[in-house]
Ligand SMILES: CSCCC(=O)C(=O)COP(=O)(O)O
């Protein structure tokens with residue numbers, strides 16, 4: 001197991017920054033439920049809500065990034081490649097809002113996540129989210145879980161407005177916005193490239209390798225299969 005490279009590794013982290021897909025929520029929920037829902041809803045959203053200021057701004061951004069291409073065609077191409085592009089993420093979030101509101105969508109969290117987050121939060125560990133999904137979509141997913149609304153656990157929500165998850169500068173921006181010191185913060189993600197970027201910015205890192213998702217454990221970061229293992233590995237309080 002690689003050592004935790006943080007200079008303050010002997011003390012537990014004071015804050016935890018969390019990826020969503022593959023870390024707190026199964027990849028299958030995002031790919032088999034959320035993404036198809038948005039794909040099916042987007043044509044009507046673009047057709048019927050083109051005057052909504054948020055929709056209009058997102059479509060304008062799609063057109064700026066892909067001039068001369070029909071916006072829906074471009075969005076579908078990005079979805080085919082699971083591209084993390086801000087206007088796509090904004091529009092997906094708007095589409096999901098309706099699904100959550102009507103009760104057709106409810107998020108399944110991994111069973112080890114909430115007990116750990118509640119225990120860490122109760123012990124004063126600060127929690128924040130960093131996902132490619134828009135901040136609105138993050139608040140929706142955690143506002144509509146099978147366990148109810150859990151958004152109050154988090155102090156901050158960060159999305160692609162901070163930059164891409166594979167760029168070290170994005171983590172530096174989040175540290176500045178949150179007022180956190182990088183060495184005090186543990187970043188949890190299933191994706192090694194994201195962990196590499198966070199480590200470059202000075203954060204402590206742990207890969208979450210879920211067997212359900214078939215995540216392949218890397219060799220350059222510490223690896224845990226559950227949040228319970230994370231607690232033991234980093235000296236965080238353990239859920240009862
Ligand atoms: C806010 S839930 C949907 C997440 C999403 O759209 C996505 O692309 C997954 O991003 P993550 O950074 O959480 O892996």
Ligand SMILES: [Mg+2]
Nearest residue numbers: 019021022190
């Ligand atoms: Mg992920």
